[in-house]
Amino acid sequence: MKFSRQTTLRSQATVYGVGVHSGLPVNLTIGPAPIDAGFIFIRTGLEGADREVPATAESVIATELATVLGDGEGALVSTAEHVLAALRGMGVDNATIEIDGPEVPIMDGSAAAFVAAIDQAGIVTQQAMRRFIQVLKPVQVAMGDCFGELRPHAAGFRAEVEIDFANPVIGRQKYALELSPEGFRREVSRARTFGCMSDVAKLWSAGFARGASFENSVVFDETRLLNSEGLRFADECARHKVLDAIGDLALAGLPLLGAYRSYRGGHKLNHAVLIALLADRTAWRVVESSEAARRSRAPAEAGHGIVGGMVAPAYGPDVS
Structure with a gap:
């Protein structure tokens, strides 16, 4: 574990795929976030305004077939675990995860595509100490x-x-x-x-x-x-x-x-x-x-x- 300053992404990177359960096409874009923001999903493609859901334990509304995040109005993002694993595993502290469908794309079933997207976006150090x-x-x-x-x-x-x-x-x-x-x-x-x-x-x-x-x-x-x-x-x-x-x-x-x-x-x-x-x-x-x-x-x-x-x-x- 590297005890150092917080990190975020230098720029945005997008992956394209299908949801493993819905079979529907979906675009997912990871990008920078401010100090202490953590990981924030931004669900687009909805009627009305985009909706944000923080990637925290309190946002979990189901765990039967995958980890599903949502808010008081219902589910927003399913199968969140692979992209979250890639961000945490690669040492990113703060990031936005914009998604235009109900599921994170399954890609090849692993986190490899998300690691590649993080590499493409680049990781930069922020001015606050990591917590x-x-x-x-x-x-x-x-x-x-x-x-x-x-x-x-x-x-x-x-x-x-x-x-x-x-x-x-x-x-x-x-x-x-x-x-x-x-x-x-x-x-x-x-x-x-x-x-x-x-x-x-x-x-x-x-x-x-x-x-x-x-x-x-x-x-x-x-x-x-x-x-x-x-x-x-x-x-x-x-x-x-x-x-x-x-x-x-x-x-x-x-x-x-x-x-x-x-x-x-x-x-x-x-x-x-x-x-x-x-x-x-x-x-x-x-x-x-x-x-x-x-x-x-x-x-x-x-x-x-x-x-x-x-x-x-x-x-x-x-x-x-």
């Missing part, structure tokens, strides 16, 4: 046999994800990542959303996943991978779960100083753990870069300090 939400004590949520936890972690943000699917081709996988722009780009940004063909067929019949295809999803049946090009990583499913967790936890509003661990989790669990953390004011505090850097060195220098030690497919069940 963090520092996790002070463990916060845990269990949902049946699914489990999620945020705990203190002095060195930045760490994601530890384990999945365990009944489907034997996916099976049980683990992946952990110490978040940095380099690590995010190399290790998880290209990991695609995934699901089982039986689930996709059910969603199609229910009117969902109309934009899903082998070009934007990794699909399995009971005996094999159906994508002819194969996997990008042997553990691509677990890596995508890490990608989604980073995006879902970006809804904290500030970067987290902590470690997130989940077992058989998804968007619903990720959100529940974040809400549980924010609801307990003894479990976190806001710190600035300079203070966070000092405290990150304290355990090694003084022998005390912090005791320490962020996915669901775009379609399909919320648990693994």
Whole structure:
């Protein structure tokens, strides 16, 4: 984790694609935002004025098939997690995300296109110190046999994800990542959303996943991978779960100083753990870069300090 000043985008960059559930074409443009703005979605293409929705936990109105943000008048942006993961993973603090449809485009099912858009726009440093939400004590949520936890972690943000699917081709996988722009780009940004063909067929019949295809999803049946090009990583499913967790936890509003661990989790669990953390004011505090850097060195220098030690497919069940 780089303890430094806040960042935003130098200019705008646009990506074009379709929504995985609606199948409708959509344009998404990322651009600069002021100091302390965080991530703000601007929904265009509506009757009347454009509507803004901050990318915060309080804006989440659904987590069943994807992370959906909205306001008092209803849903505005669905499948927000991949672009949020790219912004947080690449070290952007403040950005606008203008979108002219109800869903963030699925692109190839990963965050790679959004990373490329960030590269095109460029990242610039702002004059204010970066702020963090520092996790002070463990916060845990269990949902049946699914489990999620945020705990203190002095060195930045760490994601530890384990999945365990009944489907034997996916099976049980683990992946952990110490978040940095380099690590995010190399290790998880290209990991695609995934699901089982039986689930996709059910969603199609229910009117969902109309934009899903082998070009934007990794699909399995009971005996094999159906994508002819194969996997990008042997553990691509677990890596995508890490990608989604980073995006879902970006809804904290500030970067987290902590470690997130989940077992058989998804968007619903990720959100529940974040809400549980924010609801307990003894479990976190806001710190600035300079203070966070000092405290990150304290355990090694003084022998005390912090005791320490962020996915669901775009379609399909919320648990693994």
